[in-house]
Amino acid sequence: MNAVKRTLVIAMLASAAACTAILGATDVPDQAEGGAGTDATMAADSGRGDAGGASCDVGTCVVTYAGQVMADHPLAYWRLDEPSGSAVAIDMTGNYPGAYHGEVAFGQQGAIASDPSSSAIWLNSTGEGNGYVSVPSPFASLSQFPNMEPYTLEVWIKPTKVDGQYRAVLSNSIEAGAGKEGYNLYVGGFTSNGTGLGFDRFDIGTSTPVHDAGAVSVNGSWYHVVVVYGGSQDSVITIYVNGGVAAQSNTLLDQQSFAGCTFDIGTNLCGTGGFFQGYVDEVAVYATALDAGTIHAHYAAAGDP
Numbered sequence: 001m002n003a004v005k006r007t008l009v010i011a012m013l014a015s016a017a018a019c020t021a022i023l024g025a026t027d028v029p030d031q032a033e034g035g036a037g038t039d040a041t042m043a044a045d046s047g048r049g050d051a052g053g054a055s056c057d058v059g060t061c062v063v064t065y066a067g068q069v070m071a072d073h074p075l076a077y078w079r080l081d082e083p084s085g086s087a088v089a090i091d092m093t094g095n096y097p098g099a100y101h102g103e104v105a106f107g108q109q110g111a112i113a114s115d116p117s118s119s120a121i122w123l124n125s126t127g128e129g130n131g132y133v134s135v136p137s138p139f140a141s142l143s144q145f146p147n148m149e150p151y152t153l154e155v156w157i158k159p160t161k162v163d164g165q166y167r168a169v170l171s172n173s174i175e176a177g178a179g180k181e182g183y184n185l186y187v188g189g190f191t192s193n194g195t196g197l198g199f200d201r202f203d204i205g206t207s208t209p210v211h212d213a214g215a216v217s218v219n220g221s222w223y224h225v226v227v228v229y230g231g232s233q234d235s236v237i238t239i240y241v242n243g244g245v246a247a248q249s250n251t252l253l254d255q256q257s258f259a260g261c262t263f264d265i266g267t268n269l270c271g272t273g274g275f276f277q278g279y280v281d282e283v284a285v286y287a288t289a290l291d292a293g294t295i296h297a298h299y300a301a302a303g304d305p
Helices: 003-026 065-071 292-301
Strands: 054-057 060-063 076-078 098-101 104-109 119-123 132-135 151-159 167-176 179-187 195-203 210-217 223-229 236-241 244-250 263-265 278-286
Touching (some): 151 167, 151 210, 167 278, 195 223, 210 223, 210 236, 210 244, 223 292
Antiparallel strands (some): 132 263, 151 278, 167 179, 179 195, 195 210, 223 236
16 A cells, blocks of 8 residues: 555545534433434434434534534434424423423424524414423422523524513413512513513512513524523523624522422413414523534534524
8 A cells, every 4th residue: 555545545544533522522311212322323314313423424423403502512412303293392401391382383394504404393383372381390499590501501492472471482481479489581571673582580479580672583593592600600691692792690599499380382371371483493402501602603613594
């Protein structure tokens, strides 16, 4: 073998090794397909149960949006791309399946332009319905993040109605005897002109809301929305929209644990009100505070929605 051929073979082997390393770090078992393999050992496998960690060819390795999310170790990750009539929202970590309720339209065009096979759900497409997704304990308890624990909430939304009502996107909250506990990411509520995105973190009925009246609107666009709470290290809540900071505020509220509720997508207060109207895709929850670079990398990996 001459020197040129030897160099080419070494380069090809190095590329394959790099792809295998990425796949091993980002993929999860094919639980949705009933198998135990991963893409690292089953290269021809392309079922939807995969996290989509990377797509490798000779000399190249491309990390997908889902691979970016899984590489950052979410507590749970729901792609919301089940077929019509599904009862279960699959968690890509394999741990915390959700349940669909009420008016949910499946198979809608998804937010991830770099993954044409992905799809989204449309909640309450005909108006004031009660469609949402709920996830009970143990995830509901884990995602309360009591005291001043850090966390990150990530979602893609395309609202079809934003008004003076608080329409919840992601929440884990309860109306207790002493007042609200938990948190709520929502559109509307604090404005009446059909714009706005906000986040409330509650402690015994007290909250320190963070919002931006111009962050989202009903314009047919997808928005990548991420809320980061830094925890006791910096006590800052930051809302990112499409990779950039939209709003930020300090809070010293000591969030409390509570029982008897669910983590909800598209509603709040255990599925009793504040129903979101619009499209939802790619929901992920982390027990860490993702940094700005990571959030921008997620947004960039999605392509142009």
